[in-house]
Amino acid sequence: MPTVLLLGAGSDMAIALARKYASEKYDVQLAGRNTKALEPLMQDLQVRYGVNASVHAFDATDYNSHASFFHSLPVIPDTTICVFGYLGDQATAQQNWQEAAQIIHTNYTGAVSILNIAAETYEKAGKGTIIGISSVAGERGRQSNYIYGSAKAGFTAYLSGLRNRMAKSNVHVMSVLPGFVNTQMTQHLKLPPLLTAQPEDVANAIRKADKGRKNVLYVKWQWKFIMLIIKTIPEAIFKKLSL
């Protein structure tokens, strides 16, 4: 059976991904900081889908531990999905470096650190899939969330570069750019229903795109067009908008 590794397995999106892949008979490795909190999901995957599931301690910002974490996994995963992220609070992050650093390091530095290691392994093996969950927020900086957005922009650029490098090694890299997703990370926000995906929608879209070896996936197709418009607004006008 193939194996999928979910980095940041505690989030709603990760739960949905774990179930989706398990429903297609993938063994699932759940990695996150709070391993005890991941146990119910591990049991759930075993009971519902009859697959092997395991829990592994992983901290996105503890870079020194990343190599030993990845190499001590019981099985090298066929697919590595980088789900973790930290939305943070823009207003706080503007004044408080702690918050800004956490946003940057969780969404960018930590992701680069762990995916570098997975990429090395996959390149040598000549196979493997890396899926990175970035965000449409990284497509253009906006005053309401540019610290998170810039970290995700960095991650999006990293993924496209990695895809370019890996193309000749038969390693597939997919960038996922969800718009709004109805999760615990966003439940305090008022989101427009038509543009907001459920975590299960995101998981289904990712699995389908993964099978089709798609390079860049926008979840909720409308976002592709919204971001196209947002990206084409001239900067002289854009800077005056309150976005």
Added chain:
Amino acid sequence: MQKRLSNWGNYPVITSEENAFTQEDQLKRYVAAHKGIIARGNGRCYGDASLGKNNVSMLRYDKVLAFDVQQGILDVQAGVTLDQLLEIIVPKGWFLPVTPGTKYITVGGAVASDVHGKNHHVDGTFSNHVIDMDVLLADGTVMTCGPDRHTDLFQATAGGMGLTGIITRVKFTLKKISTAYIRQSQFKAANLDEVLRLFDEYKHYTYSMAWIDCLQKGDSFGRSILIVGEHATPEELNAQQRKAPLTIPPKRKLVVPFNLPSFVLNKLTVKAFNALYYAKNYKKEMHKVIPYEPFFYPLDAILHWNRGYGKAGFVQYQFVLSLDQKEGLVAIMKRISEKGWGSFLTVLKVFGPQDSLISFPMEGYTLAMDFPVRKGLFEFLDELDEIVLQYGGRLYLSKDARMQQQIFWKSYPNAQAFADIVKQYNPEARFESLQSARLLLTK
């Protein structure tokens, strides 16, 4: 976040805070920091029992922790819905010990409402099959309770409408089946006396209920169709079904896409519907083997059927009277029939004995019917309440959106004992719903 929330009756509709959690420590943090909390499952109770100031959605607290396929024991987080469990257990030869008429409810909701099914006279309520469960209390601790430990908490939580705390985990026993099919028999009854006689005649059947036409008068007063069933054995299946006795072919679902205008359901259409339904049973007796879904969940086949009652919503009125109060049953049905506001689908069932602190059932007759919300309805239901009370009956809290507090206190014999336990575990109304505030259970 502030959301518009309502339950299955679409009455009342409130704008209130709702948050969801997937992990126990998140739940604990939330409970420590808030008051006026009420746990919410899939919103299939009809009234205001799971509506409050700070609603905690349990729908993502839905992990299946263990399934002992040999013993038939499930251990689950409380937010998982019965439909998800059926998909797991039926193929392995197990069924829910008790199920209400919809599978779109959570296990936590099943315990909090202590739901009953067509097998109440044989198997009791859902909580009769609970081995143990965890409740997150107002002081932030998680207490494991069951029929053999912390029994006060267990009794006040089974049917306790979420007022003792948040049910987070439930372990319960399942029922062994050898096929996913039901051997069903239907009997046409010309009137109330006949259907009650038939209930008695077929009480050895595990499952029984009747559709009853509340709009008929005179000789056909209470004409009904009694439906009884047993889990089918492989020998009772046809050759096609026998190939995979525990799998049923998937079926497409119909959806009522939006609220129908309220004139769609008036006395005339209800009468027409009932007449058609009665006529559909053209024979006095009908026997067939059918998949479990249409037997237990006929209305689940039409998603959002509640929208059929229009934007104003509806109230479901369900009461129970003890076996010796048949005249009360007649009196109430007559009152409903005279008023002519009656309902589309009226269900009659005979409960078996029930020994519990606050659960709804008692040995006797229970009738459930829908009333679209309209001017004068609540006054009329207040009148009905008085008759129910007069005959020693009571109303189902899971259906209730409007009962006056003195009716509750007079009709539930253990109301005070229940309130005392609630107060002990939930002293400062940390857990409170619109219903509990209205009934003065947490005020």
